[in-house]
Amino acid sequence: MTNFEEILKSIVIGDLELVSSDLLDEMIENIGSTDPILRDKLIYSAFWTLIFKEHLTKHQLEYILNKLLENKLLVMNIELPTSDFVFTRSFTSLVYAAILEYDARKQIVNADIVRKVMDTTHEYMTKENDLRGYVAHKGWAHAAAHGADLLDSLIKHPIAxxxxxxxxxxxxxxxITIANGYQDDEEERLSYAFVTLTKYHLQESEITNWLLELQQLIVDKQAKDNGALQPYYAQLAFKNFLKSTYFLLEKAVIQPDLKETIKQLVVKLLY
Known part of the structure; x- marks a missing residue:
């Protein structure tokens, strides 16, 4: 284990609380490592620990966000259909999500920086096409799920x-509509973001209309591309999304009318 890895492990287990800018730079530089232990278990876990154990100052939180923004890590080489850069984008998503989640409660990060994070999130979510979940020997890419986590944190932030x-x-x-056979609970993660949105924003009628329009879009997609596999995957993703959303609403005991609408949509999608 390298000295860098030893330091990260010390952060994760709680033996180290004060960190330097140089260490944060090294963590950011390696945020998309293809080594799943270094990337996920050490770097991301260290970021999470530092953020939620409140070991980072306002200046350090803003330093991390500015570094990620300046280097455009969330959209790095996003034009490539399949590449290892997905790990950089996906784990940048998680760090953004963690800081937004924390700042939603504390509101200490400069609002202009938060706004920039939100704007780059919107850009990212319109461009990401690498939908792989678990990648052999390299671990979780999971861009769809991690992007959904970022949306969940974004939408509950007070400046949203x-x-x-x-x-x-x-x-x-x-x-949902570009789904190509999700295998790793991506739809459920999207459902969490959706349910969070229903708690904070928009009228129920607007949300219901969106669901109905999405259903029609998927139906039309299948009718137009009769026999193609991708429209089937889109419908399957929509159905799984609706099922997850229904039970999340049930668990939270909220939105009974919306829940009924979702139940009716699922029934229509059953064979």
Missing amino acids: TEDDALKVLQHIARF
């Missing part, structure tokens, strides 16, 4: 607007 909420609905719809 109704326009942000409408864009989040567009992103959720996009990841």
Whole structure:
């Protein structure tokens, strides 16, 4: 184990609380490592620990966000259909999500920086096409799921607007309609973001209309591409999304009318 890895392990287990800018730089530089232990168990876990154990100052939180923004890590080489850069984008998503989640409660990060994170999130969610879940020997890519986690954190932040909420609905719809056979609970993660949105933004009628329009879009997609496999995967993703959403609403004991609408949509999708 390298000295860098030893330091990260010390952070994760709680033996080290104060960190330098140089260490944060090294963590950011390796955020998309193809070594799943280094990337997931050490770097991301260290970020999570530092953020939620409140070991980072306002300046350090802003330093991390500015570094990620300046280097455009969330959209790095996003034009490539399949590459290892997905790990950089996906785990940048998780760090953004963690800081937004924390700042939603504390509100200490400069609002202009938070706004920039939200804007780059919207850009990212309109462009990501690498939908792989678990990658052999390299671990979780899971861009759809991690992107959904970022949407969940974004939409509950106090500076999020109704326009942000409408864009989040567009992103959720996009990841459902481009589905190519999700295998790793991506739809459930999208459902969490959707249910969070229903708690904070938009009228129930707007949300219901969005669901009905999405259903019609998927039906039309299947009718147009009769026999193609991708429209089937889109319908399957929509059905799984609806099922997860129904039970999340049931668990939270909220939105009974919306829950009934979802039940009716699922019934229509049954064979």
